[in-house]
Every structure is written in C-alpha cells, then in structure tokens.
Amino acid sequence: MLDPSKIGTVKPKKERPTKQEREAEIEAALEAAKGMKLKKKTEGRNKPGKRIQKKQEAVARVKRPYLEQKIQEENISR
Numbered sequence: 424m425l426d427p428s429k430i431g432t433v434k435p436k437k438e439r440p441t442k443q444e445r446e447a448e449i450e451a452a453l454e455a456a457k458g459m460k461l462k463k464k465t466e467g468r469n470k471p472g473k474r475i476q477k478k479q480e481a482v483a484r485v486k487r488p489y490l491e492q493k494i495q496e497e498n499i500s501r
Contacts, residue, residue, distance in 0.1 A: 448489075452486075455485070456482050457478070459481055461478070
C-alpha cells in the first residue's frame with residue numbers, strides 16, 4: 424500500500440564526498456598498499472624486478488575503483 428505521509432514528498436539528494444575527502448581516502452589507501460609486506464616465495468620469484476612489479480600492481484589495484492568511479496561520474500555529467 425501507499426503511505427499517505429510519503430505521497431508528494433521529495434526524495435533527499437545523496438551527498439557526494441568532497442574532492443578533499445576523496446583525495447584523502449585515496450592517499451590513505453595508497454599508503455596502505457605501499458606498506459604491504461611481500462611474502463618470501465620460492466627461487467626465481469623473488470627477483471628485484473618482479474618485486475617492483477608486484478608493488479606497482481598492488482598500487483594499481485588500489486587505484487582502480489577510484490578511477491572507475493571518476494569515469495562514471497564524467498559519463499553521467501555529459
């Protein structure tokens with residue numbers, strides 16, 4: 424059934440986080456990703472180049488949701 428108190432009312436707008444809040448959240452996530460300890464694995468997997476690559480992938484994995492959200496916001500505004 425319809426609620427008579429809801430008829431004719433306006434839905435409240437969802438508040439978006441401010442740019443500063445979003446940047447602070449991204450920075451915190453990046454610091455957490457950079458501070459991760461990598462496990463010592465078997466021979467050949469612990470080469471310096473592969474270690475650097477794993478760290479970069481971890482940072483990219485953390486940034487991905489924020490970038491996707493930014494792209495969606497741009498598409499909606501167009």
